Amino acid sequence: MAESDARTPRERYRAQVRDEIKQHAWEQIATAGASALSLNAIAKRMGVSGPALYRYYANRDELITELVRDAYRSLADTFRERGGAGADLAGLAHALRGWALDDPQRYLLVYGTPVPGYHAPEDTTRIAGEIMAVLLDACAACAAAAPSVAATALDDHLGDHRDWAGDHPAPSSVLRHALTVWTRLHGVLSLELAGHFAGMGFDPARLYAAEVDALTGR
Amino acid sequence: MAESDARTPRERYRAQVRDEIKQHAWEQIATAGASALSLNAIAKRMGVSGPALYRYYANRDELITELVRDAYRSLADTFRERGGAGADLAGLAHALRGWALDDPQRYLLVYGTPVPGYHAPEDTTRIAGEIMAVLLDACAACAAAAPSVAATALDDHLGDHRDWAGDHPAPSSVLRHALTVWTRLHGVLSLELAGHFAGMGFDPARLYAAEVDALTGR
């Protein structure tokens, strides 16, 4: 959320106000969810009239898209921060959970229920690719430590459709593993954040940790 | 969606109109998602004025709650239908995917992003218990076929917090397995339905099948 480097004072002011709007938007989303995000309420909180915000965001969707972009960016940053040097899969997994619990609605904004017609801008898919790249690195390092098992039918299929991995040189078994890591961690995390474990009594952290252990072959 | 068994003509008519409202609501949700559900639009389609619907549902939330209840009921029915006699875990898993793909927004209404303040009525948690019971049966049968492994720390923890399993007599390792089945299948399914696999090229069905294979120890 730092786009404050602009030459002209006008642009600087503009970036500043855009940031302030996003700030209020995040607060609102955190308490009432993205569907309840109201430009009018943000304007009221900022002490300006409703239509004033339309100078900064063409419409509600554009603001939400920007928030999604920032959320992706934030996750990519924490991933690269954590996985950049020592690409440790378990550490990455727990960094993901920390990031998610830090602001559940931010996680759900990215990985939760989308509006059927919505198409993510090219931009975000690129950042998603960055995230996947870090995950692939960690999985490749993990695979190097553990002996590989026999290739499955899914491995072969993924070998034929490996465009989503960019130009990552990992073998298809690593692609499969990365995908499995993603889906399994998301499975526990999304159910936890959605409150489906709420009345069940057990500690979701332990369930998550067990999945991480299973994924790292411990 | 059959509550049409009522004594008086008034009650019969009332139940019929409630059903018709829900019918239109599902159509709307399927195309635009639950957040875009509009009572006014439903009324217009039914050829009545907006406020007329408030005779049948006190407000928008009550209608959505009813839809969630029906969705739960529908899933519980397909589960019991499939798992009632031959409780086969793989069959159950594919029945789940079929049910989800049959109406993605219905799945997401139940397992997708909730509104932060929303509390599911007691009713739905009871139906969720039914669903879990079928899953536990299938996992117990699966465990009887395969030899059990050593108890994990998570097993012990779940043994201490087994209230959510009702009075199901399964050992804690089966509880853990059922929970794992739930989270892993949901992980693949929810990412698929949310469109996160969209531009990636591979076939989500194969990824799902691979998870099912891993869960059934094949």
Place this chain on the structure above:
DNA sequence: GCGCGGAGTTATAACTTCTAACGAACACAA
């Protein structure tokens, strides 16, 4: 110093949910 562009204003349209008050229709009983 002056002019133009951008910022914020009010007014307004077209929506939404939801309440209130009214009239009409219908089931039921006498």
Place this chain on the structure above:
DNA sequence: TTGTGTTCGTTAGAAGTTATAACTCCGCGC
């Protein structure tokens, strides 16, 4: 068959929402 009372659907309206149009006014850059 004729009340009678509940219920249904209507219109009117309040309080929101997103978004546009037109207007004023300040300040940056020339």
